Every structure is written in C-alpha cells, then in structure tokens.
Amino acid sequence: MSRYPLIPLAVAMLLFAAGPAFGQEQRPRNLFELLFGPPQQQQQVQPAPAPAPSRAAPPRAPAQAAAPPPPRPEVQKAADAKRVMVFGDSMAVDLARGLERFYAEDDNVRIIERGVGSSGFVREDYFNWQTALEEAIAANGFDIAVVIIGVNDRQAIGSSAPLSEAWRAAYSERVARFLSALNGAGKPVVWIELPPMERAQYGADMAQISALHRAAVQAAGGEWVETFERYMSETGGYTPTGPDLNGNITTMRKADGIHFSAAGSDKLAFYVDRAISQYHGGGGSRLEVADPLAGTDAANMLRPPFQGLGQSRLIDMASPVQQIGTQTHRANDLIVAGTPIAASQGFDIEDMLSAPAGRIDAFGVPRRDPVAVDNPSGR
Secondary structure, three states: OOOOHHHHHHHHHHHHHOHHHHHHHOOOOOHHHHHHHOOOHHHHHHOOOOOOOOOOOOOOOOOOOOOOOOOOOOOOOOOOOOOOOEEEEEHHHHHHHHHHOOOOOOOEEEEEEEEEOOOOOOOOOOOOHHHHHHHHOOOOOOOOEEOOOOOOOOOOOOEEEEEOHHHHHHHHHHHHHHHHHHOOOOEEEEEOOOOOOOOOHHHHHHHHHHHHHHHHHHHOOOOOEEOOOOOOOOOOOOOOOOOOOOOEEEOOOOOOOOOOOOHHHHHHHHHHHHHHHOOOOOOOEEEEEEOOOOOOHHHOOOOOOOOOOOOOOEEEEEOOOOOOOOOOHHHHHHHHOOOOOOOOOOOOOOOHOOOOOOOOOOOOOOOOOOOOOOOOOOO
C-alpha cells in the first residue's frame, strides 16, 4: 500500500474541478490560479477597499502683509520760516510737491503751492496772474517767489498771432510788469526755464517763450534756473528718462511729454534750492560732527575753529558746483566769446641759479663769476 494514498486523489479532484476552465483558457494555469481561480474571479472575490473619507484641507491663515515703513515725523515749521510761494501753471504744482519733499525736514522753509492749471500770461480773462500776485503781496503771504509758467501761452493775444513780433512785445510787457511788482515789494524771485518737450514743434515754441522769460528775469535781477540742458537727451532733444539725484537712470517726465514726474520734480527742487539758498537759512549740504573733547575739562577751552565747541555742531560742507552771479553762459558761448587769455610770462633759468639777497633760497653763498679759460683747441 502507498505511503501517501490521499495525495493522488486530491490532485485528481483538483484537475476535475478545473477541467472546464482548461477548456475555456488557451494557456496553462499556475498553482495559484488553480487554488483561487482566474484573475477575473479573484477581483470579484476580493472586496474593493472602501474609499478613504475625503478630508477638507484646513484653511490657510491669511498671509500677513509686510508692515509699511513708519511715516516720517512731521517737522513743525518755525514761526519765522521763509515762505516760498510757487507761482505758475500745472507745472508749478509738480514743482511744489517736489519742494515740499525736499524741505520736509527743514523747519526753516515752508512751501506754499499757488499753481493754477491751464493758466498763463496770455489768457487774462481766464486767470489774471498780475492781479493774483498783487493780492498775495498785499496780504504779505510769501517771502520768496518761485515761478514756472508758459506751457499754455502759445495762444493769440488779441489779434496778434502767437510768437509774432506784436505778440512778443505784448507778452514781454506782461512778464516785465509781473517782475516789477515783485521787485517793488522787495520779494526775491527764482524763475524756472521750461524743459524740452516731446513734440518737436511745441518744444521749439516753448524754447522761444522761455527766451522771453529769461531776458525779462535777467533785466530785473532775478535768479534764473536752467532746465533745458539738465533734462535733455545726449543728442540734445527730449528724453523721458535721466539721472536722478543719486545718479540712477529713472523716469523724469510724465507720459504726456510735458510735466515732471516725482523724480524729475525732486531733481528740479535741488536746483531751486541752490538758487534760493542765499535767501534762507535751510537747505544745503551739512554734516554733524561730534566733539571729541565732549565731557572733558578741555571741552570749554578756547580752541581753533572746527575743533568742536560743545556737544556737536553743524559744519557747512562744499556744495556741488553752482554758478556765481545771475549771468549764465552756454558751452558754445564760452568757446567763441572773449579773447584768448595770454599765457603768464616765463622766467629766466639764471634766476634759479643765483638768488638775490633776501629771497628765501638765498643761503648766503656769494656768487662767483666764472673764470675765463684760454682753450683755443676747444678741448
């Protein structure tokens, strides 16, 4: 009798149970499929895993925006601060904003904006600048006048066409009357040149109007601030960009090709400050220097200048190069004007060999005349 009588019987029963499947499949089955059936039956037998319950993502905390920088402390202007009134059209509004930023921390200067859009010296029926100025003078409303005007003045005066000879005479008379009122009241005036404009013909007309302004201002002894060369391109025309006060190239003009941007106004305010610095105690470049002897017995002793007299002091530093006087010259004027400067007269080298008595290099050694030597052969 076989030692394992039940094994052949079990194998026969498995083959008999799987008999119909062999008739349906073309490939032989492995032991796993014989025990648990084909893959289709396994999928039916094995229950599908229950889907995991969906969990809503926890709401994100709102991102906190970066805290804005603290506002600059508002400086209380001194009671005797110089009042600078900015007269003119819409360009005066841009300039006034720049001057306000420039003097924001200076308690010695107060800016008063008096710009009126679409105004000028031509349309006195719209806004009369002569009347407005006389009212401001009568009210003692300012100490220094800053004027930038003219972008709306390319219009006829009566029957005179713009920039005609009759127009120029009438226009110049109005500008001179405006300046005469300022001089009569003892008010210093700083007049701003109109900058280059994007449209070539319009810019050329503004340059002619600025020339009339300049002639009248110089005749009245006012301060003239040039802008054309400071805001023009390398080719001598209009450019919307340029270096700011830090030397970075940025947008200087607004999209209309006429007005100043914030950076352009800030740059112009710097030049205006140079022009009016003689009339006020603020502005300029200053450096606070600590006293190295502060707190010692020698602090109150008499010392040479700029050695510190007290805890600290403000020392006026050399400011950027600025013109002396009111007369300005363009580069081409400097080339052709005047006569060449004569070179300084030279000196005789013998003067260096024999110093006269009393001169600093006369060391007391007497000069000896050279002794003639007879040498016919030249050797």
